[in-house]
Amino acid sequence: MSTVVDMALVPADGPGGHQPAALLDPAAAERQELIERWAERHGVDAARRLAEAEELADAVAAAITPDNTTDTYAKSWRVWERFCAVARLPELEGSRGALVAFVTWMLREGRQNGRGYAPSSVSTHLAAAVVGLRQRGARVSGDDQAEARAALEGLAVKLLQAGERRGRGQAVGGDIDGLRAIARACPDTLTGDRDKALTLTGFHYASRSQDPAGLLNGDVTLHPRGLVVAVLTGKTKHSVRNAKIPYADEAKICPVRAWTAYRTRLVAEHGPQWTDPSTPAFVGIDQWGHIIGGMGPDSVTRAIKRISTRAGVPIAWTGHSLRIGLASVAGRKGRDGIANADQGGWARHSRSMLGYMQRDDGWDDNASAGLA
Structure with a gap:
């Protein structure tokens, strides 16, 4: 990096003409004024080093922005x-x-x-x-x-x-009845096992679509009490986490058993190379059963909608339904906000998470219920 204290000259619109670059860019002008103040206060060499540090800070900010x-x-x-x-x-x-x-x-x-x-x-x-x-x-x-x-x-x-309703509205949240319907509807194929594992594990760590798409096989590890999912593609610093998923009492919708069955079948049908920790956790599978690489965020979103539609869920789920579902179901079960936040990768006082926790369909806690 090199930043000079003198204003950089760039070609003007006319032939052979020049004008200060800072005049073309207000942000550059503000930075140049700052550099000039540093030069007056600390000298040219110190101003140059401070300017280089600013450029480094800009580069770091760009690198860590999702x-x-x-x-x-x-x-x-x-x-x-x-x-x-x-x-x-x-x-x-x-x-x-x-x-x-x-x-x-x-x-x-x-x-x-x-x-x-x-x-x-x-x-x-x-x-x-x-x-x-x-x-x-x-x-x-x-x-x-x-x-x-x-x-x-x-x-x-x-x-x-005026009667105009635009947009899809907030996604419907997943729930336990929906998970049961999805598990029943998944066919006895590798695709079916993949769909079941994708949905059941995603629900239990409140996944966004990019989360399972970014997982590698080595990011999901078995533990005596369940699974540990290392989510490394988080949107914020809170999203990057090791989510622990315990065995479920109800075997048919157990995310740990579903994950194990899916990976076991993948290796049995397509070879031991799929035991490699660097392989995608969730693979794309075409209509003929061929592996076509790892799933991307868009393919995860489409898969969740397709899986829930096949199961006859009244309102099709979206890629965000699993994330909403964990917070709302756990909230109804009495889990506190801190436990929810740590599992799902929210900030501990996230407004969106608290909103999901307070969602209700209007029937269980209805002011008019039982009045007559």
């Missing part, structure tokens, strides 16, 4: 760019009016097909666009962002009043 977070920021910035082009607004001005207009435009026509986004998607794009603005040196006040969020909430209510 890929899906980076993808979300990039996608939302492209939405912001489209809005600015349509509205003929400068991209690096996150004013109150621009943010409210952005929200309004997204709800009305922001999607590529000219239709409006669901409010939940608008909320995600707004938050990520604000991050993008700040990363690029634009100043976005908390009050202006809050006003845009207030506008979003009010407009979302107007949509509901």
Whole structure:
């Protein structure tokens, strides 16, 4: 790395012309001002070393940011760019009016097909666009962002009043009855054993779709009391964990027995190379029974939907149903938030986890039940 205190010169639009790079990039201008203050205070050499340390910090921050977070920021910035082009607004001005207009435009026509986004998607794009603005040196006040969020909430209510319901809503949570139905419906094939193990183990450690997709055989180890699943593809520091899954009393939906049966059959039918710890934990299998590599996050999501549909679950599960299911079922069984958080990889006071724990179908704890 090398950072000079003098402003770097880059070619201007005219032939042979130059202008300071910092003038082209507000974030670079802010960094340059900081370097110049360091130079005045500590000298040029110290300023250069401090600047190199800043570059290292930037590189570390980029390296530890989850890929899906980076993808979300990039996608939302492209939405912001489209809005600015349509509205003929400068991209690096996150004013109150621009943010409210952005929200309004997204709800009305922001999607590529000219239709409006669901409010939940608008909320995600707004938050990520604000991050993008700040990363690029634009100043976005908390009050202006809050006003845009207030506008979003009010407009979302107007949509509901007008009879518009956008988005899929929150995924349905998995439950024990659903697991029983899935276990019964899995055929006596390698694919069936894989499906059963994928669902039963995923439920018991509150998996996201990327979690089983990232597991290797060596990440799942047998223990006298069950399984230990080393989840290394976590979205946050809390997500990376060793989840312990005990044997279940009900053998037909026991995740430990399901995992053992699946891996035993995989080795028996496709060879001892599948005992290697570096092989994928969950393999893709085509319609002819051929192994086609490890499962990816999208294939896990599709598999969960297909598996639950085959079992006749009333509302098809999604890739997030297993994660919601553990928190809600464990909450109803009296497990506390700390135990839930440690098993599922949430922060111990996660609002989303506590919300899952409090989910109820409205029948068991109904104020009108038994009144007459």
